[in-house]
Amino acid sequence: xxxxxxxxxxxxxGLDGHDKGAKIVALALRDAGMEVIxxxxxxxxxxxxxxxxxxxxxxxxxxxxxxxxxxxCKKIVQDMQAEGxxxxxxxxxxxxxxxxxxxxxxxGIDGVYPGGTPFEEIIEDIQSIVSGAYTSPA
Amino acid sequence: MGVAKYIKDEKxxxxxxxxxxxMRVKPVYTxxxxxxxxxxxxxxxxxxxxxxxxxxxxxxxxxxxxxxxxQYTGFGTPEETNKRFKYMISHGQTGLNVAFDLPTQMxxxxxxxxxxxxxxxxxxxxxxxxxxxxxxxxxxxxxxGSGLTINAVASIMLxxxxxxxxxxxxxxxxxxxxxxxxILKEMIGRGAWIxxxxxxxxxxxxxxxxxxxxxxxxxxxxxxxxxxxxxGATPAQEIACAxxxxxxxxxxxxxxxxxxxxxxxxxxxxxxxxxxxxxxxAKFRAARKLWAKMLKEDYGVTDKKKLFLRGLFGGGGSGLTxxxxxxxxxxxxxxxxxxxxxxxxxxxxxxxDEAYTIPTPRAALLxxxxxxxxxxEVGLRDTVDPLAGSYFIETLTxxxxxxxxxxxxxxxxxxGMVSAVSKGYxxxxxxxxxxxxxxxxxxxxxxxxxxxKYADEGEDQPDVDLHQYNEAWAxxxxxxxxxxRRERDINAVKTALKALEQAAQQKQxxxxxxxxxxxxxxxxxxxxxxxREVFGEWQEPQLx
Numbered sequence: 309x310x311x312x313x314x315x316x317x318x319x320x321x322g323l324d325g326h327d328k329g330a331k332i333v334a335l336a337l338r339d340a341g342m343e344v345i346x347x348x349x350x351x352x353x354x355x356x357x358x359x360x361x362x363x364x365x366x367x368x369x370x371x372x373x374x375x376x377x378x379x380x381c382k383k384i385v386q387d388m389q390a391e392g393x394x395x396x397x398x399x400x401x402x403x404x405x406x407x408x409x410x411x412x413x414x415x416g417i418d419g420v421y422p423g424g425t426p427f428e429e430i431i432e433d434i435q436s437i438v439s440g441a442y443t444s445p446a
Numbered sequence: 447m448g449v450a451k452y453i454k455d456e457k458x459x460x461x462x463x464x465x466x467x468x469m470r471v472k473p474v475y476t477x478x479x480x481x482x483x484x485x486x487x488x489x490x491x492x493x494x495x496x497x498x499x500x501x502x503x504x505x506x507x508x509x510x511x512x513x514x515x516x517q518y519t520g521f522g523t524p525e526e527t528n529k530r531f532k533y534m535i536s537h538g539q540t541g542l543n544v545a546f547d548l549p550t551q552m553x554x555x556x557x558x559x560x561x562x563x564x565x566x567x568x569x570x571x572x573x574x575x576x577x578x579x580x581x582x583x584x585x586x587x588x589x590x591g592s593g594l595t596i597n598a599v600a601s602i603m604l605x606x607x608x609x610x611x612x613x614x615x616x617x618x619x620x621x622x623x624x625x626x627x628x629i630l631k632e633m634i635g636r637g638a639w640i641x642x643x644x645x646x647x648x649x650x651x652x653x654x655x656x657x658x659x660x661x662x663x664x665x666x667x668x669x670x671x672x673x674x675x676x677x678g679a680t681p682a683q684e685i686a687c688a689x690x691x692x693x694x695x696x697x698x699x700x701x702x703x704x705x706x707x708x709x710x711x712x713x714x715x716x717x718x719x720x721x722x723x724x725x726x727x728a729k730f731r732a733a734r735k736l737w738a739k740m741l742k743e744d745y746g747v748t749d750k751k752k753l754f755l756r757g758l759f760g761g762g763g764s765g766l767t768x769x770x771x772x773x774x775x776x777x778x779x780x781x782x783x784x785x786x787x788x789x790x791x792x793x794x795x796x797x798x799d800e801a802y803t804i805p806t807p808r809a810a811l812l813x814x815x816x817x818x819x820x821x822x823e824v825g826l827r828d829t830v831d832p833l834a835g836s837y838f839i840e841t842l843t844x845x846x847x848x849x850x851x852x853x854x855x856x857x858x859x860x861x862g863m864v865s866a867v868s869k870g871y872x873x874x875x876x877x878x879x880x881x882x883x884x885x886x887x888x889x890x891x892x893x894x895x896x897x898x899k900y901a902d903e904g905e906d907q908p909d910v911d912l913h914q915y916n917e918a919w920a921x922x923x924x925x926x927x928x929x930x931r932r933e934r935d936i937n938a939v940k941t942a943l944k945a946l947e948q949a950a951q952q953k954q955x956x957x958x959x960x961x962x963x964x965x966x967x968x969x970x971x972x973x974x975x976x977x978r979e980v981f982g983e984w985q986e987p988q989l990x
Contacts, residue, residue, distance in 0.1 A: 324548060331880070
């Protein structure tokens, strides 16, 4: 088991400015002992990926409240694959209908936490995703 | 959020009640409580319609006029939005409040790469005056007022509304637009900001100064405690922050040599109603009194009408839940009751499906009917400020005044709102509070029915008909934009944009130039692009 501290980039992609969820989760993850870098608002996908590289994060956590999670998630996964960032995981939270979760996972997202997901669940899930104990459905 | 903390014993008796703003509430209030706070009808309340307006701005309250209903409305193309406007008006809505999509709010055209996936999603796409012409088709601009929920580019939208009125032959003195235009609250808790703080506040000042002279029936700002509360502020902080923001905008305009007396009467507010009913009512009564006092004592405003705290008190989204969404219909009804008992001039509700996405016509209509039933059936028009004199409410109102003043002092002590927001002080504070509340909710310290008490078993998703985003809207909007660019007089556009750029560079009032740009069918992206060039973009302070 890897006991190294998890480094996570909490990111707000796109134009949506509702950041309460991102900030709350960032504070919860920090209280759980993770090293959290928060990007702030209005990030382009390219910026998020660059910051993730610069900060050597284990995982990116996107927060999307506007409903645009599908196009954004598909693009970031594609761009990360193009950059060869296979070891950096991606999770997403926000205003995400239950029926979209399967599609997001198929697109390569490792964890989906619609608004209201308990902190413990997010924390444990991120820990197992990063430690590689998590296996996605084939 | 917003619910009180209830500490109960093993028999479910309520031992302690602690409001979000900090007060502890007793089981019983008596005349002694009023004596203890030194309550005086003349000092604390005054007659309805008389200073300090605690009871009401108007002597007869809702007896003279029911509240204005303004459901937040807009999505897709201007045609779609026009249809929904007409639908709501046909069902009795008395004012408009326009929702714009994110590219519009952030100053991007619908075909900008930054707009991808967002055109028409959270509101209506507006690229130019042509879109306003379509959106407001058949709407009588001299009889219906339009709230424009727009902030970073509010100056552009206000100018566009004036240009629209001209096209439709309405004198600009007759139109009533209320651009939200509160950039400081964006920086705290809504996020649709673009430019650095100083320039952004100056744009607000420009619209106020211009509106004073040219658009006498417009309300150039709607200062929003609403979003600050949504972000984690307590009710008392909501008012304190809003008043702090008002002070910042007043300062910007008065620094131009203009007496606050000349413009402050057209300030309006947008406040939040959710969570504990009594706390909200006390908050609004205290707020009316403190606003009037502040204007009179700190700014020397004497004209009665200019001391009014005119506000939209609207049902807050964070009170609602995704789980068991129909509960939100009842929640919103109680919030609306709170708004009515507080004497709101204008009101609106989040619709029951809004935890999922923007409302369906049915959900929006249910919100409107809630507001109509209160006014028409159950007695909220009967008499002014019906709770006045209540031992509990009057004690609580006085306590709320003290809390608000305490919070206002804290803001002054950190240098005022512009400084506090620039440094991230308010943002960090409300984020921490929001986190603590969320933790409390997850640990069962606060109860939300259907969420952590009386919740459904299993992962069954509620059967809710949802508004569907239609990607064809984006294609349609982009096509219209492209044909506009071909059809308009590009030289007129360039000339107007050049003049706008010069005004922005020289820190002159940009409004007349924006009107000129809009008349020439310059696009939102072009006009905001000029500002981006000249002002640059804000760099947010760090969260931690």
